[in-house]
Amino acid sequence: MEYPSKLLTEVVNEISKLPGIGKRTALRLALHLLKQPVEQSEQLSQAILNFRKDIKHCEVCHNISDKTVCDICSDSSRQHQLVCVVEDVRDVMAIESTGEYRGVYHVLGGLISPIDGVGPSDLTIDKLVKRIENQYIDEIVLALSATVDGDTTNFYLYRKISEIPDMPKISTIARGIGVGEELEYADEVTLVRSILNRIPFEKSINQNK
Amino acid sequence: MEYPSKLLTEVVNEISKLPGIGKRTALRLALHLLKQPVEQSEQLSQAILNFRKDIKHCEVCHNISDKTVCDICSDSSRQHQLVCVVEDVRDVMAIESTGEYRGVYHVLGGLISPIDGVGPSDLTIDKLVKRIENQYIDEIVLALSATVDGDTTNFYLYRKISEIPDMPKISTIARGIGVGEELEYADEVTLVRSILNRIPFEKSINQNK
Numbered sequence: 001m002e003y004p005s006k007l008l009t010e011v012v013n014e015i016s017k018l019p020g021i022g023k024r025t026a027l028r029l030a031l032h033l034l035k036q037p038v039e040q041s042e043q044l045s046q047a048i049l050n051f052r053k054d055i056k057h058c059e060v061c062h063n064i065s066d067k068t069v070c071d072i073c074s075d076s077s078r079q080h081q082l083v084c085v086v087e088d089v090r091d092v093m094a095i096e097s098t099g100e101y102r103g104v105y106h107v108l109g110g111l112i113s114p115i116d117g118v119g120p121s122d123l124t125i126d127k128l129v130k131r132i133e134n135q136y137i138d139e140i141v142l143a144l145s146a147t148v149d150g151d152t153t154n155f156y157l158y159r160k161i162s163e164i165p166d167m168p169k170i171s172t173i174a175r176g177i178g179v180g181e182e183l184e185y186a187d188e189v190t191l192v193r194s195i196l197n198r199i200p201f202e203k204s205i206n207q208n209k
Numbered sequence: 210m211e212y213p214s215k216l217l218t219e220v221v222n223e224i225s226k227l228p229g230i231g232k233r234t235a236l237r238l239a240l241h242l243l244k245q246p247v248e249q250s251e252q253l254s255q256a257i258l259n260f261r262k263d264i265k266h267c268e269v270c271h272n273i274s275d276k277t278v279c280d281i282c283s284d285s286s287r288q289h290q291l292v293c294v295v296e297d298v299r300d301v302m303a304i305e306s307t308g309e310y311r312g313v314y315h316v317l318g319g320l321i322s323p324i325d326g327v328g329p330s331d332l333t334i335d336k337l338v339k340r341i342e343n344q345y346i347d348e349i350v351l352a353l354s355a356t357v358d359g360d361t362t363n364f365y366l367y368r369k370i371s372e373i374p375d376m377p378k379i380s381t382i383a384r385g386i387g388v389g390e391e392l393e394y395a396d397e398v399t400l401v402r403s404i405l406n407r408i409p410f411e412k413s414i415n416q417n418k
Contacts, residue, residue, distance in 0.1 A: 002305070004298060005275045011260035014253040018238050029227050031297060033261055034273075035319075041261035044223040045254040051220035052242055052250035064243075066214045088240060089213060096211070110244075 003027075060131070062107045062124045064089045072096075072104055079103045081138035083168075085128065085157065087111055087145060095143070103141070106131065111149040112156055120156060128157075132164055139169040146175055212236075269340070271316040271333045273298045281305075281313055288312045290347035292377075294337065294366065296320055296354060304352070312350070315340065320358040321365055329365060337366070341373055348378040355384055 003009040008030060015026035033041050057063065058070035065071070072078065072092075082103030086092055087110060095101050108123045120126075131137070142157060144150035154172065161167055176194035177186050186194070212218040217239060224235035242250050266272065267279035274280070281287065281301075291312030295301055296319060304310050317332045329335075340346070351366060353359035363381065370376055385403035386395050395403070 002302070004279060004281075004301065005264060005273050007256075007260045007264050007275060008273055008298075011256040014249075014256040017249065017253070019241050020234075020237075025229075027299060028229075030257075030260060031299070032228050033257065034264065038261055040223075040226065041257050044226070045258045047216075047220040047223040048239075048242065048250050048257075049254045051216045051239060052247055055214060055216050055243065064214050064217055066216060070213060072213075089217075090236060090240070092213065093211070 057107075061105045062109060062127065063092055063105060064107075077102075081136060082141070083128075083131070083137055083139070084141040084143050086143050087150075091143065108144075108153070111144060111147075112153045113149045114152075123153075125157065125160060129160055129164065132161060132168060137168045139171060142170065142172040266316075270314045271318060271336065272301055272314060273316075286311075290345060291350070292337075292340075292346055292348070293350045293352050295352050296359075300352065317353075317362070320353060320356075321362045322358045323361075332362075334366065334369060338369055338373065341370060341377060346377045348380060351379065351381040 003012065008027075011030045012023055012026040015021060015029055016023045021029075033044075056065050056068060058065045058073055059068050060073040061070060063070050063072070067074075073080075079102050083106050084095065084101065084103055085106045085108060086095070087108055089107060092105050092107060095105075106124070106128050108125065108128075110118050110123055112118060112120055112123065132140070140157075140161060142154050144153055158170060161170055174197060175190060176197065177183060177190065183191070212221065217236075220239045221232055221235045224230060224238055225232045230238075242253075265274050265277065267274045267282055268277050269282040270279060272279050272281070276283075282289075288311050292315050293304065293310065293312055294315045294317060295304070296317055298316060301314050301316060304314075315333070315337050317334065317337075319327050319332055321327060321329055321332065341349070349366075349370060351363050353362055367379055370379055383406060384399060385406065386392060386399065392400070
């Protein structure tokens, strides 16, 4: 498609580099900005630049933060011996929004993915190992996606952590039928796991309260 | 949802002001930028700013352009007595990509839409009227969307142009069954229009060549 203007061509090209946004959508977004006050484009442009240039990662858990140590890691009322390993900041936000987890996190910054060329050295795995060696940690909860990449990363982490003397307990979040989901629509693997990892009825009753 | 960083909150807020992009998608896009080289964010940010601040509209047809008069309007080989009225630059691009239309355009910059608070004065209708008054135009082709807003704008334009002494011919693009479409799936209104506006078979044969 040929655009009637170089400036338009450039903005469409840049916007369509974002994942899931094609040239058509990019054009729609650019034309939308044209109808809005110039301030909106200035703020958008500035916010992107500030975010990309000034964002920090917490020195301890590697979550996105404005400070060197994030609010969660510097909160003394949390259980620092319980570390939940997640893929990225979205998972931290999802778990935090439940308000039920009182431990801390370790953000990997991705999953091991041979297809996408992501190896263990691209993630914060070495830093997790150092964290376990340098500080007393009671339990590591692996909370990664139930995908091939997630499983690969789980196994790699398990092996790495097992090599550490005085290794902590390692657990993984439960896989099963989602609350409110119907049994007949669940996939086979999930169904099998939910039966194999069944829990005492009294425990489940207590969690419904 | 609470974000762990002010910079992240700001960029998500700004990106999610774009149409069709929610907070979740905005977060995904922001995190994507974080994994890319800083240059990509700089280029994106700069392209948005340049586009919004420096883009011009052609003085004649009001299409987006880098010049005061666009390439189409300054092309002497085109028929300047034939003016196609469209909603925005995307329609110009769509018609231009067929390579079959040799007239010029008039870009309204939107459609009359009482619901969205867009009135005739928000569009370039007055300028179209002046253009017809000041220059010899043989035919105006109304090529607006077949929606309520499109029809409203069509009627308004027809009335406005009819008031001009020595008014040009006014035509509208054909509505009918799309080429390659199956009759049984067409909606009733389109089907009725396609029968009412039937054309001689010989003419249709010639267009298939």
